[in-house]
Amino acid sequence: MSFDIAIIGAGMAGASLAAELAGRASVVLLEGESQPGYHATGRSAAFWSESYGGPAVQPLTTASHAFLAEGGFIAPRGALHIADDDGLGELDAFQAAFEGSSVELNRLDAAALAVRVHGLKPRWRAAVEEPSCADIDVAGLHQAYLKAAKQAGADVYCGARIERIERDGGRWRLGWADDRVEASLLVNAAGAWADEIAALAGLAPIGIRPLRRTMIQLATIPPAPPDMPLVVEARGRFYFKGEAGGKLWLSPHDETPEPPGDTAPVELDVAALERKWAGQRSFVADRLPVYGFDPADAAFFWCAGQGGFGIQTAPAAARLCASLLLGKPGSVPGTAIDPNTYSPARLRR
Numbered sequence: 001m002s003f004d005i006a007i008i009g010a011g012m013a014g015a016s017l018a019a020e021l022a023g024r025a026s027v028v029l030l031e032g033e034s035q036p037g038y039h040a041t042g043r044s045a046a047f048w049s050e051s052y053g054g055p056a057v058q059p060l061t062t063a064s065h066a067f068l069a070e071g072g073f074i075a076p077r078g079a080l081h082i083a084d085d086d087g088l089g090e091l092d093a094f095q096a097a098f099e100g101s102s103v104e105l106n107r108l109d110a111a112a113l114a115v116r117v118h119g120l121k122p123r124w125r126a127a128v129e130e131p132s133c134a135d136i137d138v139a140g141l142h143q144a145y146l147k148a149a150k151q152a153g154a155d156v157y158c159g160a161r162i163e164r165i166e167r168d169g170g171r172w173r174l175g176w177a178d179d180r181v182e183a184s185l186l187v188n189a190a191g192a193w194a195d196e197i198a199a200l201a202g203l204a205p206i207g208i209r210p211l212r213r214t215m216i217q218l219a220t221i222p223p224a225p226p227d228m229p230l231v232v233e234a235r236g237r238f239y240f241k242g243e244a245g246g247k248l249w250l251s252p253h254d255e256t257p258e259p260p261g262d263t264a265p266v267e268l269d270v271a272a273l274e275r276k277w278a279g280q281r282s283f284v285a286d287r288l289p290v291y292g293f294d295p296a297d298a299a300f301f302w303c304a305g306q307g308g309f310g311i312q313t314a315p316a317a318a319r320l321c322a323s324l325l326l327g328k329p330g331s332v333p334g335t336a337i338d339p340n341t342y343s344p345a346r347l348r349r
């Protein structure tokens, strides 16, 4: 029960990192639930959008595309960012933020928008089309990472909710119930619980805030075309997309702060509601992810704060974190990723 690297949390972050590290170091992946993927990872809206999260997240999303496409984990959809009169300023600012980047964004007028999404009210005046937006097979990707990690020699324990973290002769000792493991390096990939893990290890928090996000599935008349684009309101008030079987997935874009936990949607009085769920998107203050060693402890590594983009960025983020953990330069070859952007040091200045 002695390893080079112990990773706490087997959601998308921990699983993808374990897969990148296994075979190059001895790895143990520790998950508190009886199955990995129960929290944020199992509750996402499952899209890949290069613009989502803003220009500082985009290099991670873009760099993840090749892995996702080669593995057959994404399917084309396209997105439309729509604005009424009140949202035109936000739409302009959104488009301007990506000018000069590799993200293709095309302006549409009201007539072109009406052709793309039937039934939209005339008050939606303009849109920006993001053709590259895609759906992600989240469960398939997560399972593929877990399988790859195990095949390359990683040990995976479920039902291992870490309650004790001690330091013994420079090695970490992680305990749950009557069990424990030892490791040289500790990776905190505990999602909404990331600050609680730091506290167990005697380190300062990074200010993780879990924010509840609700999703609902509606039956519509006529049925929503499954290939309709992802439609995102420019002021961030809602998004929706068509799903298999003529269903519509919709989010009211809520961000309710709450303690880390097994969140549930609030009561909704909506006709044609078929299903609803909620998950926690966990952010630090600047809403960028946190990847790197803690400035106060060179054996404690943060892999947290993935907010609403932790699935679409996972392949590149896992490669970046693996290279940092293995003492490599910390860049991902052929990408525009700057590891300093995501360093925990920025939060302690």
Ligand SMILES: Cc1cc2nc3c(=O)[nH]c(=O)nc-3n(C[C@H](O)[C@H](O)[C@H](O)COP(=O)(O)OP(=O)(O)OC[C@H]3O[C@@H](n4cnc5c(N)ncnc54)[C@H](O)[C@@H]3O)c2cc1C
Pocket: 008, 009, 010, 011, 012, 013, 014, 030, 031, 032, 033, 036, 037, 038, 039, 040, 041, 042, 043, 044, 045, 046, 047, 048, 160, 161, 162, 163, 189, 190, 191, 192, 193, 197, 213, 214, 215, 278, 279, 280, 281, 304, 306, 307, 308, 309, 310, 311, 312, 313
């Ligand atoms: C409604 C919603 C829609 C979203 N849509 C998208 C989207 O379309 N595209 C996208 O890219 N992202 C999306 N996201 C964001 C994405 O789901 C998250 O960024 C991602 O799942 C975070 O992964 P994670 O592994 O960090 O967290 P989690 O999946 O929450 O995993 C953390 C794990 O750590 C475990 N853990 C915690 N404490 C301990 C402990 N003490 N011991 C052992 N284990 C512990 C937990 O049990 C949990 O399984 C969405 C999120 C939500 C909620």
